């Protein structure tokens with residue numbers, strides 16, 4: 359299926375360029391039914407192919423596009439690495455470092471260990487490109503300490519040897535190089551193997567074994583050329599040019615040098631190019647061809663300057679990138695400080711809100727306390743007033759309060775043109791009841807009488823105990839007939855009092871005196887005096903009866919038992 363084809367193509371990506379090209383061509387057949395992710399993966403493989411064949415600009419654009427399009431962390435990571443890798447080749451140093459950093463930053467999100475290792479490997483490779491051989495050595499050593507794939511180990515070995523060679527720390531590491539070569543050969547990595555043989559040749563040549571170095575490189579030249587990788591081919595030919603020249607084989611030296619120049623058009627600054635021009639200059643000089651020598655010398659100087667500029671430019675790009683990183687770190691530090699300030703501000707706001715809540719709570723408590731106190735005071739005032747206004751024994755108005763209310767009622771009634779009735783009543787033979795049954799029994803009777811008086815009152819009527827066993831009722835809107843009716847009802851209520859609790863055998867009776875504001879005149883004094891007179895008349899005429907002021911004696915008498 360397509361997955362198998364994708365995996366196969368990826369596995370031979372660096373080991374077998376021709377088979378890789380075939381595999382890529384084969385993938386085209388799967389493309390119509392591929393998922394979007396698979397389509398992007400095919401595209402990434404084609405982008406690798408572009409890099410391998412030197413189509414760098416297009417490869418960078420593709421890699422960045424794939425990186426931006428996909429959400430698949432592995433694919434995103436690989437695309438960023440490829441962009442970083444390829445941008446380094448085309449001298450877009452800042453771009454290269456940026457994508458390297460993007461990739462390294464997302465390295466932890468990549469689930470596959472070998473893909474993560476690839477990130478470290480690209481870091482090792484690219485730091486070499488930026489002249490940072492110590493960093494490169496660090497990543498290479500780190501990879502060699504990990505459980506990586508054999509392919510990665512091959513590349514890490516190459517980077518380690520390369521970095522040590524460039525740093526000049528271990529110029530003769532023949533044993534390590536042999537191990538690396540056999541490792542990379544076993545992994546079918548001809549580019550790495552070729553580059554490693556280049557370092558082995560350098561070691562030998564450095565030790566004076568130039569012939570051995572030439573033999574090694576010549577023996578494997580066809581393998582090198584089979585890779586189609588310009589940088590490797592250029593490097594090996596430049597070494598051969600140098601070594602052939604050193605052994606006096608000027609013709610072959612020239613030949614290798616020219617091969618480098620044919621390849622090196624795109625890498626105007628590369629070390630092989632510098633070497634090739636130098637070889638051509640020196641061989642021309644040896645042959646006495648001064649014109650060619652001068653020409654080649656000019657080219658050599660130009661290439662050497664270009665290369666030195668390049669080295670400087672890369673170093674500068676690296677420093678710039680470090681500076682940018684530092685600035686970014688500082689910006690991040692500043693942001694986190696700002697966040698801290700914001701957090702503290704929020705904390706302060708929260709605290710002040712808390713304080714406001716407490717204050718509001720306190721105010722509520724104070725207001726409640728004040729309200730409660732005011733209510734208590736008011737209640738106490740009302741209680742005191744009620745105590746001052748009511749008769750303690752019966753609970754109805756006392757004489758003073760009745761008098762005040764009566765005046766007010768009279769005024770109200772008069773202003774609305776209505777008549778007011780006043781009924782006075784005095785209990786009969788109360789002294790006798792007191793004497794026979796005791797003062798407490800008398801009190802009990804007084805309370806029942808008050809209830810009886812109240813029961814005949816309508817809303818708005820007044821009812822009071824004027825003193826001793828004397829009570830009064832005042833009603834607005836009542837004429838003489840109404841007064842008499844109220845008195846009669848009250849008389850009935852008194853008669854209905856059950857006196858058995860105090861053991862009094864007789865019913866409770868009273869003498870009633872009635873008048874109205876029309877009959878007596880609209881002042882309380884007059885009405886009271888006239889009602890009192892009528893009441894005394896009732897006493898005088900035998901008690902238990904109703905008398906109307908100004909009415910004939912005996913007419914309004916209502917004997918017990920009559921209606």
Ligand SMILES: Nc1nc2c(ncn2[C@@H]2O[C@H](COP(=O)(O)OP(=O)(O)OP(=O)(O)O)[C@@H](O)[C@H]2O)c(=O)[nH]1
Pocket residue numbers: 751784785786787788789790792796797798799800801804825826827897901
């Ligand atoms: N138990 C009790 N008796 C009271 C109270 N106030 C007055 N008295 C008594 O009421 C009685 C009133 O008696 P009198 O004024 O002679 O009149 P009476 O006995 O009712 O006779 P007549 O009014 O003539 O029918 C007195 O004995 C008072 O002591 C009271 O608050 N409680």
